[in-house]
Amino acid sequence: MSKPAVSGISDQTLSRLPYYLRIIDEAKQAGKEYISAPAIAAELKLHEIQVRKDLAAVFSENGIPKKGFSVNKLLADIKDVMGTDKIKKAVLVGAGSLGSALLSYEGFSEYGMQIVAGFDRSKKKIGKTIGGKPISSIEFLSEFCRQHQIKIGIITVPADSAQEICDLLVSAGVLGILNFAPLRLTAPEQISIQNVNMAASLLMLSQHLRQQLEAQELETEKKL
Amino acid sequence: MSKPAVSGISDQTLSRLPYYLRIIDEAKQAGKEYISAPAIAAELKLHEIQVRKDLAAVFSENGIPKKGFSVNKLLADIKDVMGTDKIKKAVLVGAGSLGSALLSYEGFSEYGMQIVAGFDRSKKKIGKTIGGKPISSIEFLSEFCRQHQIKIGIITVPADSAQEICDLLVSAGVLGILNFAPLRLTAPEQISIQNVNMAASLLMLSQHLRQQLEAQELETEKKL
């Protein structure tokens, strides 16, 4: 709060915050007042220096040599940066299997987001309720976003129509887009687009897996 | 196929392959025989050189100056690297809201993975079927993995029990883990762990959003 910081936090650091949050929260539960970078690093198998740098980026005060960082203050600052306190409303477009999945997923609120409505083109979906959220026709998307001051849109439509939906969201005043479609969307510079691609995670996994299996086969061959 | 390459592909490059695949597939649909790096780059808003390097990493032949890369051969090579052809079986542990979501999600097969069974501790879940997959007690996890030669495990349990499940999976012969719990798991070196953290994506999104909103407010103030 006291630091102008906010903008100076790298995406890499941001992506580690949820991990820190958890560890520090545990420390609080355990009644600890201070926690040190080496302790956190050990827990997360990260480098001590990285943790120190990350904490420095979000922490409004300084750590105390020999003791570490105030658990309570760290928690407050991290939560502040994460913006967990003020829940932001979002709409989701594309109630297919992934879309339905996300509509039913309750974990978003933990990170400051709440999906308030779903939209789809299919008449089969329109009118239904998924995960407690009503599904409406895409016709009403713009109107809804404007009326409810929606700033976040989640795109779970097929790649073909993703750009079109993106344009629609942007024209309705949405500023941030969480894109699950396997393409890179085009939008004005001030719109922030986060591409979530599980395909990539799967690829990396199966790549490593393949290497691992090959290594195992080599081992077996040697033994024979 | 002809290159030993496989291991030399960076995670960064891997994560862009799904995008390339899509563009190149479109080119094929359009009847094109060749596609150039600049063309792909323009489509994806990437740098031409990056595309060239990425393609070089996966392509078993060389591109042809002035023409570009053979669409068919590129497709074959990318698919080969992605291992999309041979579907790998996976189990999912933790049939909560995210777990159920993933069990119902059909998109994994597109990237070479198929969830064949779900496991949970809750008696409410056990015996049910989600997304066509049976949910069994965690008791039977090890046995199932061994019997079906499962090499991939998906963890969607709460952070508290994630490590325990991870250990269980590893002892049952699983080699790759897709972890959705917000903590970093410990496992023997040869086990590949991919952490999917949507929290991070959400954080980056809301961070940019906040900056954007602040910028807008400044604009408004100026006008007043």
Place this chain on the structure above:
DNA sequence: TAGATTGTTAATCGATTAACAATC
């Protein structure tokens, strides 16, 4: 005081981008 831990400044590393000669 001594030692652990901090913040800061410098070195390393990997990925991206630039420059350029080779070639169809």
Place this chain on the structure above:
DNA sequence: TAGATTGTTAATCGATTAACAATC
């Protein structure tokens, strides 16, 4: 041939890691 596009070698950039003085 001329020009577009390739592959390769070098420069830049950002993030991670190391080194070290400051301090509770």
